[in-house]
Amino acid sequence: MKHIGFLQALEHEPADPIEYQLRLDDEKIALNELLGQSIELSFLDELQCIYCGRITKKFYGKNNSCYPCYRDLPENDLCIVKPELCHYHQGTCRDASFGELHCLQPHIVYLALSSDVKVGITRKTNMMKRWIDQGASQAMAIMEVPSRKDAGDIEIILAQYVKDKTNWRKMLKNEIADCDLLAIREDLITKLPEPYHAYLIPDPEIVPLTYPSLSTLEKITPLSLDKQATISGKLIGVKAQYLILDTGVFQVRKHAGYKVAFAV
Numbered sequence: 001m002k003h004i005g006f007l008q009a010l011e012h013e014p015a016d017p018i019e020y021q022l023r024l025d026d027e028k029i030a031l032n033e034l035l036g037q038s039i040e041l042s043f044l045d046e047l048q049c050i051y052c053g054r055i056t057k058k059f060y061g062k063n064n065s066c067y068p069c070y071r072d073l074p075e076n077d078l079c080i081v082k083p084e085l086c087h088y089h090q091g092t093c094r095d096a097s098f099g100e101l102h103c104l105q106p107h108i109v110y111l112a113l114s115s116d117v118k119v120g121i122t123r124k125t126n127m128m129k130r131w132i133d134q135g136a137s138q139a140m141a142i143m144e145v146p147s148r149k150d151a152g153d154i155e156i157i158l159a160q161y162v163k164d165k166t167n168w169r170k171m172l173k174n175e176i177a178d179c180d181l182l183a184i185r186e187d188l189i190t191k192l193p194e195p196y197h198a199y200l201i202p203d204p205e206i207v208p209l210t211y212p213s214l215s216t217l218e219k220i221t222p223l224s225l226d227k228q229a230t231i232s233g234k235l236i237g238v239k240a241q242y243l244i245l246d247t248g249v250f251q252v253r254k255h256a257g258y259k260v261a262f263a264v
């Protein structure tokens with residue numbers, strides 16, 4: 001079977017293991033049942049802005065935007081990567097209604113184990129999606145705060161003691177540190193300034209996550225449609241936003257907006 005369309009980020013449903021879908025435009029292709037089969041993705045030389053749908057010669061920024069969306073959308077503002085720089089209160093948010101819907105909403109500070117332990121933040125309603133997109137094997141919400149900026153301020157404090165990035169190669173190789181998230185939380189509480197203690201979640205729960213996988217790779221080779229027009233191999237796993245093939249790993253979100261033909 002062959003499908004043609006603009007690639008979107010992988011979609012997933014929490015299950016054991018997590019159920020993944022490849023999206024081409026509005027078409028969804030269940031991936032878990034393709035494990036063990038050979039798949040092929042070919043780039044058809046067309047790029048579409050993931051925000052406005054306009055066809056563009058190249059993408060700007062990291063979010064696969066056309067130039068106007070890169071320049072104007074709040075999703076492409078610096079405060080999205082650095083939430084502590086939120087400038088809503090100065091009246092300069094690129095789109096106040098976006099700020100109200102995405103940033104001035106309850107946020108979670110969490111600990112996740114994807115390679116080593118890391119601290120992260122996310123909008124409360126987006127929590128599970130975020131953990132899966134990062135390939136966490138375990139995750140635990142430790143604080144709930146009123147806004148994204150509060151979460152960003154706390155993350156900066158906690159990132160002095162635990163990492164705030166995932167080592168994606170280790171994550172994809174399933175090289176996961178043996179850590180007790182509850183013990184790490186206890187330790188971090190002792191470093192947390194008193195005024196923030198009111199936001200601690202009293203009985204946090206560790207959420208285990210498992211990903212569809214037949215085997216793991218010894219060596220991680222990133223595959224990109226910018227470097228080769230066709231990517232093919234046997235699908236041996238899906239984790240975070242990656243298709244894991246016996247020939248290398250393909251980061252789907254990085255290729256959102258690429259027009260492709262997908263064949264099994």
Ligand SMILES: [Zn+2]
Nearest residue numbers: 049052066069
């Ligand atoms: Zn656009």
